Amino acid sequence: MQLRFIGCGDAFGSGGRFNTCFHVTGERTNFLIDCGASSLPAMKHSNIARDEIDLILITHFHGDHFAGLPFFLLDAQFSRRSRPLVVAGPQGIETRLTQLMEALFEHSSKTQQKFALSVVALDPGQTRQFGAVTVTPYPVVHGESGGPFLGFRVEAEGRVIAYSADTEWTETLIPLGRDADLFIAEAYTYDKPVKNHLSLATLETHLADIRPKRLILTHMSDDMLSRLDTRRHAAAHDGMTINV
Numbered sequence: 001m002q003l004r005f006i007g008c009g010d011a012f013g014s015g016g017r018f019n020t021c022f023h024v025t026g027e028r029t030n031f032l033i034d035c036g037a038s039s040l041p042a043m044k045h046s047n048i049a050r051d052e053i054d055l056i057l058i059t060h061f062h063g064d065h066f067a068g069l070p071f072f073l074l075d076a077q078f079s080r081r082s083r084p085l086v087v088a089g090p091q092g093i094e095t096r097l098t099q100l101m102e103a104l105f106e107h108s109s110k111t112q113q114k115f116a117l118s119v120v121a122l123d124p125g126q127t128r129q130f131g132a133v134t135v136t137p138y139p140v141v142h143g144e145s146g147g148p149f150l151g152f153r154v155e156a157e158g159r160v161i162a163y164s165a166d167t168e169w170t171e172t173l174i175p176l177g178r179d180a181d182l183f184i185a186e187a188y189t190y191d192k193p194v195k196n197h198l199s200l201a202t203l204e205t206h207l208a209d210i211r212p213k214r215l216i217l218t219h220m221s222d223d224m225l226s227r228l229d230t231r232r233h234a235a236a237h238d239g240m241t242i243n244v
Contacts, residue, residue: 001026008236011064018042019064028132031055039068058089059165062146084116090148138176140167183212186219
């Protein structure tokens with residue numbers, strides 16, 4: 001499989017980066033993890049064929065991870081998409097998506113799409129199958145508003161991709177990421193404690209327990225971006241493409 005970081009920035013576009021959106025493709029898989037507000041222009045910039053995407057996984061309802069959906073869905077409608085699409089995320093996603101559509105484009109939530117759209121609520125710890133993609137959500141800790149908050153362990157085509165999402169340290173990150181072929185982890189700061197976020201220093205104290213085969217850092221603030229020359233781990237950048 002191949003994973004492209006369509007966007008790996010934080011909520012404020014630190015470093016000029018797009019909001020979070022990862023694109024995973026393989027012989028039988030084509031899906032997104034998160035779809036932040038800037039994701040549609042970022043996908044067009046990378047020449048991503050959006051009509052071939054079957055599944056969008058959403059970790060939580062903050063704008064830099066969720067607010068790109070109305071743009072994606074309306075673009076799909078206007079481009080006459082016919083391929084079915086599944087959007088899956090935390091409990092409440094159907095209501096939150098309707099509210100977001102109405103906030104950004106009045107009456108858009110009532111438009112009948114030309115393609116089959118399924119909106120699926122995920123429960124922590126309950127594994128779900130979407131075609132060739134198996135998704136296990138884990139609860140993570142990222143405050144109160146914008147939740148529930150999930151990290152994902154995704155299995156497809158014999159590989160495991162784990163994603164911490166936005167979170168402070170929580171013990172659920174150990175089973176979420178353990179022995180994963182790829183663990184994408186937030187490193188919002190280098191060592192400065194910030195509530196509801198993960199620092200690289202904190203993450204490093206637990207890597208021996210997580211044991212990922214490959215680690216890539218994401219969702220970095222200016223504090224972390226300014227320290228990239230001192231890091232010991234790979235860091236994502238917009239457009240970065242890797243084989244999993």
